[in-house]
Amino acid sequence: MKIYVFGVRGGDEEAPLKNWMAEHPEVEVGFTHDILTPDNANLAKGYDGVCSVQREPYAREALKMLHDYGISKLSVRNVGVDGFNFKDLNDFGFTLTNVPVYSPNAIAEHASFLVGRLLRRVPEFDDKFRAGNLKWSPTIGTEIAGKTVGVIGTGHIGSVFARIMQFGYGAKVIAYDIDPNPALENLGIYVDSLDELLAQADIISIHTPLAPQDYHMIDADAISKMKQGSYLINCARGGLVDTDALIAGLDSGKIAGAGLDVLDNENGIFQKDFGSFDAIPNEKFKNLASRDNVIITPHTAFYTKRAVHNMVYEAMDTQIKLLNGEITKNIVNTK
Numbered sequence: 028m029k030i031y032v033f034g035v036r037g038g039d040e041e042a043p044l045k046n047w048m049a050e051h052p053e054v055e056v057g058f059t060h061d062i063l064t065p066d067n068a069n070l071a072k073g074y075d076g077v078c079s080v081q082r083e084p085y086a087r088e089a090l091k092m093l094h095d096y097g098i099s100k101l102s103v104r105n106v107g108v109d110g111f112n113f114k115d116l117n118d119f120g121f122t123l124t125n126v127p128v129y130s131p132n133a134i135a136e137h138a139s140f141l142v143g144r145l146l147r148r149v150p151e152f153d154d155k156f157r158a159g160n161l162k163w164s165p166t167i168g169t170e171i172a173g174k175t176v177g178v179i180g181t182g183h184i185g186s187v188f189a190r191i192m193q194f195g196y197g198a199k200v201i202a203y204d205i206d207p208n209p210a211l212e213n214l215g216i217y218v219d220s221l222d223e224l225l226a227q228a229d230i231i232s233i234h235t236p237l238a239p240q241d242y243h244m245i246d247a248d249a250i251s252k253m254k255q256g257s258y259l260i261n262c263a264r265g266g267l268v269d270t271d272a273l274i275a276g277l278d279s280g281k282i283a284g285a286g287l288d289v290l291d292n293e294n295g296i297f298q299k300d301f302g303s304f305d306a307i308p309n310e311k312f313k314n315l316a317s318r319d320n321v322i323i324t325p326h327t328a329f330y331t332k333r334a335v336h337n338m339v340y341e342a343m344d345t346q347i348k349l350l351n352g353e354i355t356k357n358i359v360n361t362k
């Protein structure tokens with residue numbers, strides 16, 4: 028069995044891939060650091076299947092070349108499959124798999140750190156520290172214990188976050204989900220509507236997918252229903268929050284602080300090195316990022332050694348299953 032792997036990041040993916048290869052001497056693996064394009068698709072000639080990851084769209088021509096080499100199994104090492112035109116995949120008879128779950132804790136822990144850093148005013152303390160000011164006053168913090176934390180979406184990630192907040196910090200957790208998680212029913216945390224959650228929560232954390240109907244779930248109307256001085260955390264998808272409405276909410280003080288790992292239109296700026304803050308070509312980003320009460324991380328919540336290991340291993344294991352003709356739970360419905 029021969030698998031060709033595209034887009035292997037040298038800094039973090041190569042080591043787990045080499046470990047996987049050492050554990051599977053029966054599989055012949057070729058790999059490149061470059062993403063799959065029509066210029067290098069020929070590297071996969073003679074291989075049975077392909078494993079890849081990339082932020083850029085997958086070129087039809089590259090997929091056609093794989094098809095012409097007799098390859099029909101493609102496993103991506105991430106969740107998102109929006110880089111594919113499903114028509115291309117179907118035209119060339121591909122079976123596509125992804126890694127839908129790789130480490131919910133990575134994102135849930137990150138969200139909890141954003142809450143902690145905001146409530147203990149870490150950005151302000153960091154500024155003071157760098158300026159040689161080691162006085163605590165007047166940068167007084169707020170405890171999570173006793174606060175009401177509202178979790179929107181209680182699937183893989185939201186359920187871990189809810190437990191961290193409730194059992195780790197002693198918050199009162201409430202949650203809203205269109206399809207409540209049976210594993211959390213015994214906690215008695217569910218409220219019946221998003222409005223109820225918005226009205227009661229001191230800290231709101233979003234953990235839903237971005238379905239078309241949920242675009243700007245948190246807009247000016249939703250913000251108007253929040254408690255005065257609430258905190259908003261978004262480690263889910265940028266499109267769930269209307270950035271203009273968030274900026275207005277911060278300006279008015281309705282929102283006391285925001286922790287954002289994702290932003291609407293983040294694709295133009297995240298994962299790029301601009302050399303300086305001033306050079307970042309996005310005024311809304313700069314507006315948010317220059318506030319003491321906003322913490323932005325550039326979509327790094329998932330980025331842990333454990334998560335990357337799981338993404339590589341799960342995608343490669345899945346590719347073997349596909350090539351052995353087995354059905355796997357990770358097959359993406361491209362129809």
Ligand SMILES: NC(=O)c1ccc[n+]([C@@H]2O[C@H](COP(=O)([O-])OP(=O)(O)OC[C@H]3O[C@@H](n4cnc5c(N)ncnc54)[C@H](O)[C@@H]3O)[C@@H](O)[C@H]2O)c1
Binds near residue numbers: 179207263289
């Ligand atoms: N920042 C990161 O690095 C990162 C990494 C992985 C996943 N994510 C994002 O985290 C989010 C959650 O991922 P997950 O794996 O927990 O998903 P999941 O599918 O396991 O859970 C999502 C939950 O949201 C609920 N839901 C859907 N629409 C809702 C709505 N309108 N209102 C309330 N609840 C709703 C679902 O019923 C489900 O319980 C997704 O947006 C995902 O893309 C972010």
